[in-house]
Amino acid sequence: MHGVVTTTEQLTPGMVRIVLGGGDLDRLVMPEATDAYLNAAFRPAGASYDEVFDPQTVRESHPQDPQPARRRYTVRAWDPVACLLTVDFVVHGDSGVAGPWATAARPGDVFVFTGPSGAYRPRPETDWHLLLGDESALPAIAASLESLPPEARAVVRVVCDGPDHEVPLPDRPGIDVGWLHRSGGPEDADLLADAVRGLDFLPGRPFGFVHGEADEIRAVRHHLLHDRGLTRADLSCSPYWRRTMTDEEWRRVKRDFVAAMEAEESQGS
Template sequence: MYGAVVSTERVTPSIVRVVLGGEGLAEFAMPAATDAYVNLAIAPPGAPYDAVFDPRQVREEQPREWWPARRRYTVRAWDPASRQLTLDFVVHGDEGVAGPWAARAVAGDVLVFEGPGSGYAPDPDADWHLFVGDESALPAIAASLEGVRPGRPVVVRLVCDDAAHEIPLSTPGQLDLRWLHRRGAADPGRLLLDAVAALALPAGRPDAFVHGEADEIRGLRRHLLLDRGLERSAMSCSPYWRRTMTDEAWRQVKADFVASMDADLG
Protein backbone atom coordinates (compact mmCIF):
# COMPACT_ATOMS: atom_id res chain seq x y z
CA MET A 1 0.00 0.00 0.00
CA TYR A 2 1.17 3.57 -0.53
CA GLY A 3 0.10 7.17 -0.30
CA ALA A 4 1.10 10.29 -2.21
CA VAL A 5 1.89 13.42 -0.21
CA VAL A 6 -0.98 15.89 -0.37
CA SER A 7 0.42 18.41 2.11
CA THR A 8 2.95 18.90 4.90
CA GLU A 9 2.79 21.18 7.93
CA ARG A 10 5.31 22.05 10.63
CA VAL A 11 2.99 21.62 13.65
CA THR A 12 5.71 22.38 16.20
CA PRO A 13 9.47 22.95 15.87
CA SER A 14 9.94 19.17 16.08
CA ILE A 15 6.77 17.72 14.53
CA VAL A 16 5.95 17.60 10.82
CA ARG A 17 2.44 16.53 9.82
CA VAL A 18 2.16 14.72 6.49
CA VAL A 19 -1.19 14.11 4.79
CA LEU A 20 -1.29 11.28 2.25
CA GLY A 21 -3.89 10.57 -0.41
CA GLY A 22 -4.32 9.03 -3.81
CA GLU A 23 -5.25 5.73 -5.39
CA GLY A 24 -2.69 3.80 -3.32
CA LEU A 25 -5.03 4.21 -0.31
CA ALA A 26 -8.05 2.70 -2.07
CA GLU A 27 -7.94 -0.43 0.11
CA PHE A 28 -7.03 1.30 3.38
CA ALA A 29 -9.41 0.34 6.21
CA MET A 30 -9.04 1.81 9.66
CA PRO A 31 -9.24 -0.72 12.52
CA ALA A 32 -11.36 -0.10 15.60
CA ALA A 33 -8.47 1.44 17.55
CA THR A 34 -7.09 4.86 18.38
CA ASP A 35 -3.48 3.62 18.46
CA ALA A 36 -3.59 2.25 14.93
CA TYR A 37 -0.28 2.17 13.10
CA VAL A 38 1.33 1.63 9.73
CA ASN A 39 4.74 0.10 9.04
CA LEU A 40 6.61 2.45 6.74
CA ALA A 41 9.16 1.31 4.17
CA ILE A 42 11.51 4.17 3.26
CA ALA A 43 13.90 3.45 0.41
CA PRO A 44 17.50 4.66 0.67
CA PRO A 45 18.52 7.52 -1.65
CA GLY A 46 19.29 6.27 -5.13
CA ALA A 47 17.51 2.94 -4.68
CA PRO A 48 17.39 1.01 -7.98
CA TYR A 49 13.64 0.42 -7.94
CA ASP A 50 10.46 2.40 -8.43
CA ALA A 51 8.97 4.76 -5.85
CA VAL A 52 6.07 2.31 -5.47
CA PHE A 53 7.55 -1.05 -4.51
CA ASP A 54 6.84 -4.27 -2.64
CA PRO A 55 9.07 -4.32 0.48
CA ARG A 56 9.14 -8.12 0.54
CA GLN A 57 10.16 -8.33 -3.10
CA VAL A 58 12.92 -5.80 -2.57
CA ARG A 59 14.34 -7.84 0.31
CA GLU A 60 14.28 -10.96 -1.85
CA GLU A 61 15.86 -9.40 -4.93
CA GLN A 62 18.14 -6.61 -3.75
CA PRO A 63 21.33 -6.61 -1.65
CA ARG A 64 20.93 -5.43 1.93
CA GLU A 65 22.24 -1.92 1.27
CA TRP A 66 19.16 -1.24 -0.87
CA TRP A 67 16.60 -2.60 1.58
CA PRO A 68 14.10 0.03 2.78
CA ALA A 69 14.27 1.21 6.38
CA ARG A 70 11.25 0.03 8.36
CA ARG A 71 9.56 2.31 10.88
CA ARG A 72 6.21 2.07 12.72
CA TYR A 73 4.07 5.22 12.94
CA THR A 74 0.74 5.92 14.57
CA VAL A 75 -2.17 6.97 12.41
CA ARG A 76 -2.98 10.46 13.66
CA ALA A 77 -6.16 10.64 11.58
CA TRP A 78 -7.98 8.89 8.76
CA ASP A 79 -10.68 10.69 6.78
CA PRO A 80 -12.78 8.02 5.03
CA ALA A 81 -14.65 10.63 2.99
CA SER A 82 -11.57 12.14 1.36
CA ARG A 83 -9.55 8.95 1.88
CA GLN A 84 -6.66 10.91 3.35
CA LEU A 85 -4.25 9.57 5.95
CA THR A 86 -2.46 11.85 8.42
CA LEU A 87 0.84 10.94 10.07
CA ASP A 88 2.90 13.04 12.51
CA PHE A 89 6.69 12.71 12.42
CA VAL A 90 9.14 13.79 15.14
CA VAL A 91 12.05 15.53 13.41
CA HIS A 92 15.46 16.14 14.98
CA GLY A 93 17.45 17.59 12.10
CA ASP A 94 19.07 14.89 9.96
CA GLU A 95 18.87 12.26 12.72
CA GLY A 96 17.13 9.02 11.80
CA VAL A 97 15.30 8.08 8.61
CA ALA A 98 11.58 8.88 8.82
CA GLY A 99 11.96 12.35 10.35
CA PRO A 100 14.31 13.66 7.65
CA TRP A 101 12.05 12.12 4.98
CA ALA A 102 9.05 14.02 6.39
CA ALA A 103 11.02 17.26 6.66
CA ARG A 104 11.94 17.08 2.96
CA ALA A 105 8.62 15.72 1.67
CA VAL A 106 6.74 17.69 -0.97
CA ALA A 107 3.41 17.17 -2.71
CA GLY A 108 3.50 14.10 -4.93
CA ASP A 109 6.19 12.22 -3.02
CA VAL A 110 5.28 8.60 -2.36
CA LEU A 111 5.35 6.76 0.97
CA VAL A 112 5.10 2.97 0.93
CA PHE A 113 3.73 1.16 3.98
CA GLU A 114 2.06 -1.99 5.25
CA GLY A 115 -0.94 -2.10 7.56
CA PRO A 116 -2.74 -0.72 9.30
CA GLY A 117 -2.40 -2.68 12.50
CA SER A 118 -3.78 -1.80 15.88
CA GLY A 119 -2.94 -2.13 19.52
CA TYR A 120 -5.00 0.12 21.80
CA ALA A 121 -8.28 1.93 22.21
CA PRO A 122 -9.57 3.55 25.42
CA ASP A 123 -11.50 1.07 27.55
CA PRO A 124 -15.10 2.29 27.48
CA ASP A 125 -15.76 0.64 30.85
CA ALA A 126 -12.85 2.28 32.69
CA ASP A 127 -13.72 4.77 35.42
CA TRP A 128 -10.82 7.05 34.47
CA HIS A 129 -7.90 7.30 32.06
CA LEU A 130 -4.20 8.06 32.39
CA PHE A 131 -2.05 9.09 29.41
CA VAL A 132 1.68 9.63 29.87
CA GLY A 133 4.34 10.14 27.23
CA ASP A 134 6.52 12.38 25.10
CA GLU A 135 6.52 13.60 21.49
CA SER A 136 6.83 10.06 20.14
CA ALA A 137 3.57 9.07 21.86
CA LEU A 138 1.75 12.32 21.15
CA PRO A 139 -0.09 11.20 17.97
CA ALA A 140 -1.47 8.11 19.71
CA ILE A 141 -2.38 10.07 22.84
CA ALA A 142 -4.07 12.83 20.84
CA ALA A 143 -6.10 10.31 18.84
CA SER A 144 -6.97 8.30 21.96
CA LEU A 145 -8.15 11.36 23.88
CA GLU A 146 -10.76 11.91 21.19
CA GLY A 147 -12.07 8.36 21.79
CA VAL A 148 -12.69 8.65 25.55
CA ARG A 149 -16.30 8.43 26.71
CA PRO A 150 -17.85 11.80 27.59
CA GLY A 151 -17.40 12.93 31.17
CA ARG A 152 -14.74 10.37 32.18
CA PRO A 153 -11.78 11.82 34.12
CA VAL A 154 -8.69 11.96 31.91
CA VAL A 155 -5.27 12.66 33.44
CA VAL A 156 -2.56 13.56 30.92
CA ARG A 157 1.12 14.25 31.61
CA LEU A 158 3.29 15.04 28.59
CA VAL A 159 6.94 16.04 28.32
CA CYS A 160 8.38 18.22 25.57
CA ASP A 161 11.25 20.68 25.13
CA ASP A 162 9.33 23.89 25.93
CA ALA A 163 6.02 25.70 25.38
CA ALA A 164 6.67 26.07 21.64
CA HIS A 165 6.40 22.26 21.36
CA GLU A 166 2.95 22.00 22.92
CA ILE A 167 -0.10 21.34 20.74
CA PRO A 168 -3.82 21.76 21.49
CA LEU A 169 -5.50 18.60 22.75
CA SER A 170 -9.19 17.90 23.19
CA THR A 171 -11.34 15.11 24.60
CA PRO A 172 -15.00 14.49 25.48
CA GLY A 173 -13.69 13.53 28.93
CA GLN A 174 -12.85 15.77 31.88
CA LEU A 175 -9.28 16.76 31.00
CA ASP A 176 -6.51 17.26 33.55
CA LEU A 177 -3.55 18.14 31.30
CA ARG A 178 -0.07 19.23 32.32
CA TRP A 179 2.88 19.80 30.00
CA LEU A 180 6.37 19.30 31.44
CA HIS A 181 9.35 21.11 29.90
CA ARG A 182 12.82 19.59 29.58
CA ARG A 183 14.44 22.94 28.96
CA GLY A 184 15.57 24.32 32.30
CA ALA A 185 14.73 21.15 34.26
CA ALA A 186 17.35 19.89 36.69
CA ASP A 187 16.76 16.26 35.65
CA PRO A 188 14.65 16.06 32.47
CA GLY A 189 14.60 12.27 32.58
CA ARG A 190 12.62 12.29 35.83
CA LEU A 191 9.97 14.83 34.86
CA LEU A 192 7.28 12.30 33.94
CA LEU A 193 7.98 9.94 36.84
CA ASP A 194 7.95 12.74 39.40
CA ALA A 195 4.76 14.20 37.94
CA VAL A 196 2.94 10.86 38.02
CA ALA A 197 4.24 10.05 41.52
CA ALA A 198 2.77 13.35 42.72
CA LEU A 199 -0.70 12.59 41.36
CA ALA A 200 -3.71 11.90 43.54
CA LEU A 201 -5.25 9.29 41.27
CA PRO A 202 -9.01 9.26 40.70
CA ALA A 203 -11.08 6.52 42.29
CA GLY A 204 -12.21 3.46 40.39
CA ARG A 205 -10.79 1.24 37.69
CA PRO A 206 -8.12 2.90 35.53
CA ASP A 207 -7.10 2.54 31.92
CA ALA A 208 -3.49 3.67 31.38
CA PHE A 209 -1.49 4.42 28.22
CA VAL A 210 2.21 4.95 28.98
CA HIS A 211 4.60 5.20 26.03
CA GLY A 212 7.82 7.04 25.21
CA GLU A 213 11.55 6.95 25.99
CA ALA A 214 12.70 3.54 27.21
CA ASP A 215 14.28 4.38 30.57
CA GLU A 216 11.52 6.82 31.47
CA ILE A 217 8.85 4.27 30.61
CA ARG A 218 10.65 1.60 32.63
CA GLY A 219 10.51 3.75 35.76
CA LEU A 220 6.89 4.71 35.18
CA ARG A 221 5.82 1.11 34.67
CA ARG A 222 7.49 -0.01 37.87
CA HIS A 223 5.92 2.87 39.82
CA LEU A 224 2.41 2.30 38.51
CA LEU A 225 2.45 -1.48 38.97
CA LEU A 226 4.32 -1.75 42.26
CA ASP A 227 3.70 1.53 44.05
CA ARG A 228 0.21 2.33 42.76
CA GLY A 229 -1.11 -1.19 42.37
CA LEU A 230 -2.35 -0.94 38.79
CA GLU A 231 -3.03 -4.24 37.07
CA ARG A 232 -0.96 -5.05 34.01
CA SER A 233 -4.16 -5.67 32.08
CA ALA A 234 -5.15 -2.04 32.75
CA MET A 235 -2.02 -0.61 31.11
CA SER A 236 -0.76 -0.27 27.56
CA CYS A 237 2.97 0.34 28.03
CA SER A 238 5.81 0.37 25.50
CA PRO A 239 9.25 1.98 25.12
CA TYR A 240 9.25 3.58 21.67
CA TRP A 241 12.88 4.75 21.61
CA ARG A 242 15.95 5.01 23.82
CA ARG A 243 18.07 8.05 24.54
CA THR A 244 21.66 7.83 23.14
CA MET A 245 20.69 5.03 20.73
CA THR A 246 19.95 5.24 17.01
CA ASP A 247 16.69 3.82 15.68
CA GLU A 248 18.47 0.82 14.22
CA ALA A 249 20.45 0.08 17.40
CA TRP A 250 17.29 0.33 19.51
CA ARG A 251 15.35 -2.00 17.22
CA GLN A 252 18.01 -4.66 17.76
CA VAL A 253 17.84 -4.58 21.58
CA LYS A 254 14.21 -3.57 22.19
CA ALA A 255 12.87 -7.09 22.67
CA ASP A 256 15.50 -7.86 25.32
CA PHE A 257 14.88 -4.53 27.04
CA VAL A 258 11.13 -5.13 27.20
CA ALA A 259 11.70 -8.61 28.60
CA SER A 260 14.06 -7.23 31.24
CA MET A 261 11.43 -4.78 32.51
CA ASP A 262 9.61 -7.69 34.11
CA ALA A 263 12.66 -8.30 36.28
CA ASP A 264 12.01 -4.92 37.89
CA LEU A 265 8.84 -6.30 39.40
CA GLY A 266 10.56 -8.98 41.44
Protein backbone atom coordinates in the same frame (compact mmCIF):
# COMPACT_ATOMS: atom_id res chain seq x y z
CA MET B 1 0.74 -0.14 0.42
CA HIS B 2 1.56 3.44 -0.45
CA GLY B 3 0.11 6.92 -0.31
CA VAL B 4 1.11 10.19 -1.91
CA VAL B 5 1.85 13.36 0.04
CA THR B 6 -0.97 15.87 -0.43
CA THR B 7 -0.05 18.48 2.21
CA THR B 8 2.61 19.12 4.83
CA GLU B 9 2.42 21.32 7.93
CA GLN B 10 5.02 22.31 10.53
CA LEU B 11 2.96 21.82 13.70
CA THR B 12 5.78 22.69 16.11
CA PRO B 13 9.55 23.16 15.80
CA GLY B 14 9.84 19.41 16.33
CA MET B 15 6.80 17.96 14.60
CA VAL B 16 5.69 17.82 10.96
CA ARG B 17 2.23 16.70 9.85
CA ILE B 18 1.96 14.81 6.57
CA VAL B 19 -1.40 14.13 4.94
CA LEU B 20 -1.39 11.28 2.43
CA GLY B 21 -3.91 10.49 -0.29
CA GLY B 22 -4.12 8.57 -3.54
CA GLY B 23 -1.92 5.54 -4.10
CA ASP B 24 -3.82 2.49 -2.92
CA LEU B 25 -5.25 4.05 0.23
CA ASP B 26 -8.72 3.14 -1.02
CA ARG B 27 -7.85 -0.41 0.09
CA LEU B 28 -6.68 0.62 3.55
CA VAL B 29 -8.38 -1.20 6.46
CA MET B 30 -7.94 0.72 9.71
CA PRO B 31 -8.06 -1.24 12.97
CA GLU B 32 -10.35 -0.10 15.78
CA ALA B 33 -7.39 1.26 17.70
CA THR B 34 -6.32 4.77 18.66
CA ASP B 35 -2.67 3.71 18.67
CA ALA B 36 -2.81 2.35 15.10
CA TYR B 37 0.63 2.45 13.52
CA LEU B 38 2.25 2.05 10.12
CA ASN B 39 5.53 0.29 9.46
CA ALA B 40 7.00 2.79 7.01
CA ALA B 41 9.66 1.83 4.47
CA PHE B 42 12.06 4.56 3.29
CA ARG B 43 13.92 3.83 0.06
CA PRO B 44 17.61 4.81 0.37
CA ALA B 45 19.36 6.95 -2.23
CA GLY B 46 20.87 4.89 -5.01
CA ALA B 47 18.42 1.99 -4.75
CA SER B 48 17.58 0.44 -8.12
CA TYR B 49 13.97 -0.43 -7.29
CA ASP B 50 11.08 1.94 -7.98
CA GLU B 51 9.74 4.49 -5.50
CA VAL B 52 6.57 2.39 -5.24
CA PHE B 53 7.72 -1.00 -4.01
CA ASP B 54 6.77 -3.92 -1.83
CA PRO B 55 9.30 -4.28 1.03
CA GLN B 56 9.06 -8.08 1.07
CA THR B 57 9.57 -8.30 -2.69
CA VAL B 58 12.56 -5.98 -2.49
CA ARG B 59 14.08 -8.13 0.25
CA GLU B 60 13.72 -11.24 -1.90
CA SER B 61 14.52 -9.88 -5.37
CA HIS B 62 17.08 -7.13 -4.61
CA PRO B 63 19.36 -8.69 -1.97
CA GLN B 64 22.38 -6.70 -3.17
CA ASP B 65 20.51 -3.39 -3.10
CA PRO B 66 20.35 -1.12 -0.06
CA GLN B 67 17.23 -2.24 1.78
CA PRO B 68 14.60 0.28 2.87
CA ALA B 69 14.87 1.68 6.40
CA ARG B 70 11.86 0.64 8.48
CA ARG B 71 10.25 2.92 11.06
CA ARG B 72 6.94 2.78 12.92
CA TYR B 73 4.67 5.81 13.02
CA THR B 74 1.31 6.24 14.70
CA VAL B 75 -1.67 7.24 12.60
CA ARG B 76 -3.00 10.60 13.77
CA ALA B 77 -6.21 10.44 11.75
CA TRP B 78 -7.91 8.51 8.97
CA ASP B 79 -10.70 9.86 6.78
CA PRO B 80 -12.27 6.80 5.15
CA VAL B 81 -14.54 8.89 2.93
CA ALA B 82 -11.82 11.05 1.39
CA CYS B 83 -9.18 8.29 1.84
CA LEU B 84 -6.80 10.71 3.56
CA LEU B 85 -4.26 9.45 6.10
CA THR B 86 -2.61 11.87 8.56
CA VAL B 87 0.73 11.05 10.16
CA ASP B 88 2.65 13.32 12.57
CA PHE B 89 6.44 12.96 12.49
CA VAL B 90 8.78 13.93 15.33
CA VAL B 91 11.87 15.52 13.78
CA HIS B 92 15.29 16.23 15.26
CA GLY B 93 17.19 18.25 12.69
CA ASP B 94 19.11 16.09 10.23
CA SER B 95 19.31 13.01 12.46
CA GLY B 96 17.54 9.78 11.64
CA VAL B 97 15.71 8.73 8.49
CA ALA B 98 12.02 9.54 8.87
CA GLY B 99 12.43 13.02 10.35
CA PRO B 100 14.54 14.39 7.48
CA TRP B 101 12.16 12.74 4.99
CA ALA B 102 9.17 14.44 6.61
CA THR B 103 10.92 17.80 6.73
CA ALA B 104 11.78 17.64 3.04
CA ALA B 105 8.50 16.03 1.90
CA ARG B 106 6.54 17.80 -0.81
CA PRO B 107 3.18 17.08 -2.50
CA GLY B 108 3.58 14.16 -4.86
CA ASP B 109 6.21 12.32 -2.81
CA VAL B 110 5.49 8.63 -2.22
CA PHE B 111 5.19 7.06 1.23
CA VAL B 112 5.43 3.26 1.36
CA PHE B 113 4.26 1.26 4.37
CA THR B 114 2.83 -1.98 5.66
CA GLY B 115 -0.02 -2.20 8.13
CA PRO B 116 -1.70 -0.55 9.89
CA SER B 117 -1.79 -2.47 13.15
CA GLY B 118 -2.80 -1.43 16.65
CA ALA B 119 -3.91 -2.74 20.02
CA TYR B 120 -5.16 0.07 22.27
CA ARG B 121 -8.41 1.95 22.43
CA PRO B 122 -9.81 3.53 25.62
CA ARG B 123 -12.12 1.05 27.30
CA PRO B 124 -15.60 2.45 27.97
CA GLU B 125 -15.89 0.51 31.24
CA THR B 126 -12.73 2.12 32.70
CA ASP B 127 -13.33 4.48 35.64
CA TRP B 128 -10.80 6.96 34.23
CA HIS B 129 -7.95 7.13 31.74
CA LEU B 130 -4.27 7.84 32.47
CA LEU B 131 -2.36 8.89 29.33
CA LEU B 132 1.39 9.42 29.69
CA GLY B 133 4.26 9.95 27.26
CA ASP B 134 6.21 12.41 25.16
CA GLU B 135 6.03 13.83 21.64
CA SER B 136 6.27 10.37 20.09
CA ALA B 137 3.07 9.36 21.91
CA LEU B 138 1.13 12.54 21.12
CA PRO B 139 -0.67 11.24 18.00
CA ALA B 140 -2.05 8.26 19.93
CA ILE B 141 -2.85 10.36 23.01
CA ALA B 142 -4.72 12.93 20.90
CA ALA B 143 -6.64 10.26 18.98
CA SER B 144 -7.51 8.50 22.24
CA LEU B 145 -8.83 11.68 23.85
CA GLU B 146 -10.93 12.44 20.78
CA SER B 147 -12.52 9.00 21.03
CA LEU B 148 -13.72 9.47 24.62
CA PRO B 149 -17.39 10.14 25.37
CA PRO B 150 -18.22 13.55 26.92
CA GLU B 151 -18.58 12.16 30.42
CA ALA B 152 -15.21 10.35 30.45
CA ARG B 153 -12.42 11.48 32.77
CA ALA B 154 -8.77 11.49 31.79
CA VAL B 155 -5.46 12.64 33.23
CA VAL B 156 -2.75 13.42 30.66
CA ARG B 157 0.93 14.24 31.20
CA VAL B 158 3.20 14.87 28.23
CA VAL B 159 6.93 15.66 28.14
CA CYS B 160 8.10 18.07 25.44
CA ASP B 161 10.85 20.63 24.78
CA GLY B 162 8.84 23.73 25.73
CA PRO B 163 5.59 25.68 25.24
CA ASP B 164 6.11 26.02 21.49
CA HIS B 165 6.24 22.21 21.25
CA GLU B 166 2.76 21.75 22.72
CA VAL B 167 -0.08 20.81 20.39
CA PRO B 168 -3.81 21.38 20.89
CA LEU B 169 -5.55 18.58 22.77
CA PRO B 170 -9.25 18.27 23.67
CA ASP B 171 -10.08 20.83 26.36
CA ARG B 172 -13.23 20.11 28.33
CA PRO B 173 -14.32 19.30 31.88
CA GLY B 174 -13.06 15.89 32.91
CA ILE B 175 -9.79 16.07 30.96
CA ASP B 176 -6.72 17.23 32.90
CA VAL B 177 -3.79 17.94 30.58
CA GLY B 178 -0.37 18.83 31.97
CA TRP B 179 2.74 19.60 29.94
CA LEU B 180 6.21 18.84 31.34
CA HIS B 181 8.96 20.94 29.77
CA ARG B 182 12.51 19.65 29.46
CA SER B 183 15.34 21.86 30.67
CA GLY B 184 18.12 20.13 28.76
CA GLY B 185 19.71 18.64 31.87
CA PRO B 186 19.92 15.09 33.26
CA GLU B 187 16.83 15.77 35.36
CA ASP B 188 14.75 15.55 32.18
CA ALA B 189 14.89 11.75 32.45
CA ASP B 190 12.84 11.91 35.67
CA LEU B 191 10.20 14.46 34.60
CA LEU B 192 7.48 12.00 33.71
CA ALA B 193 7.98 9.56 36.56
CA ASP B 194 8.17 12.37 39.12
CA ALA B 195 4.97 13.91 37.77
CA VAL B 196 3.12 10.59 38.01
CA ARG B 197 4.39 10.00 41.54
CA GLY B 198 2.96 13.37 42.50
CA LEU B 199 -0.49 12.78 41.03
CA ASP B 200 -3.57 12.52 43.21
CA PHE B 201 -5.36 9.66 41.53
CA LEU B 202 -9.05 10.03 40.76
CA PRO B 203 -11.54 7.71 42.46
CA GLY B 204 -11.89 4.30 40.89
CA ARG B 205 -9.46 2.28 38.81
CA PRO B 206 -7.65 3.78 35.81
CA PHE B 207 -6.34 2.22 32.64
CA GLY B 208 -2.91 3.53 31.77
CA PHE B 209 -1.53 4.27 28.31
CA VAL B 210 2.22 4.74 28.88
CA HIS B 211 4.31 5.16 25.72
CA GLY B 212 7.50 7.06 24.87
CA GLU B 213 11.17 7.03 25.87
CA ALA B 214 12.28 3.59 27.06
CA ASP B 215 13.78 4.37 30.47
CA GLU B 216 11.00 6.82 31.32
CA ILE B 217 8.36 4.23 30.43
CA ARG B 218 10.09 1.57 32.52
CA ALA B 219 10.22 3.88 35.57
CA VAL B 220 6.55 4.90 35.25
CA ARG B 221 5.45 1.32 34.69
CA HIS B 222 7.33 0.15 37.78
CA HIS B 223 5.70 2.89 39.88
CA LEU B 224 2.19 2.11 38.64
CA LEU B 225 2.58 -1.62 39.25
CA HIS B 226 4.38 -1.52 42.60
CA ASP B 227 3.21 1.71 44.23
CA ARG B 228 -0.26 2.31 42.75
CA GLY B 229 -1.50 -1.25 42.77
CA LEU B 230 -2.24 -1.52 39.06
CA THR B 231 -1.77 -4.79 37.21
CA ARG B 232 -0.38 -5.49 33.77
CA ALA B 233 -3.95 -5.87 32.58
CA ASP B 234 -4.48 -2.21 33.54
CA LEU B 235 -1.68 -0.95 31.29
CA SER B 236 -0.67 -0.45 27.69
CA CYS B 237 3.08 0.21 27.75
CA SER B 238 5.51 0.53 24.88
CA PRO B 239 9.00 2.04 24.68
CA TYR B 240 9.15 3.84 21.32
CA TRP B 241 12.75 5.08 21.49
CA ARG B 242 15.74 5.43 23.83
CA ARG B 243 17.66 8.63 24.39
CA THR B 244 21.07 6.92 24.46
CA MET B 245 20.59 5.22 21.09
CA THR B 246 20.01 5.89 17.42
CA ASP B 247 16.88 4.49 15.78
CA GLU B 248 18.82 1.56 14.32
CA GLU B 249 20.54 0.76 17.60
CA TRP B 250 17.22 0.81 19.42
CA ARG B 251 15.53 -1.43 16.85
CA ARG B 252 18.23 -4.06 17.42
CA VAL B 253 17.80 -4.20 21.20
CA LYS B 254 14.15 -3.25 21.77
CA ARG B 255 12.92 -6.84 22.02
CA ASP B 256 15.54 -7.66 24.66
CA PHE B 257 14.78 -4.44 26.57
CA VAL B 258 11.08 -5.24 26.73
CA ALA B 259 11.81 -8.83 27.79
CA ALA B 260 14.11 -7.60 30.56
CA MET B 261 11.48 -5.10 31.71
CA GLU B 262 8.87 -7.85 31.89
CA ALA B 263 11.25 -10.18 33.74
CA GLU B 264 12.14 -7.44 36.22
CA GLU B 265 8.47 -6.93 37.10
CA SER B 266 7.86 -10.68 37.35
CA GLN B 267 10.69 -11.04 39.85
CA GLY B 268 9.45 -8.05 41.82
CA SER B 269 5.84 -9.19 42.01
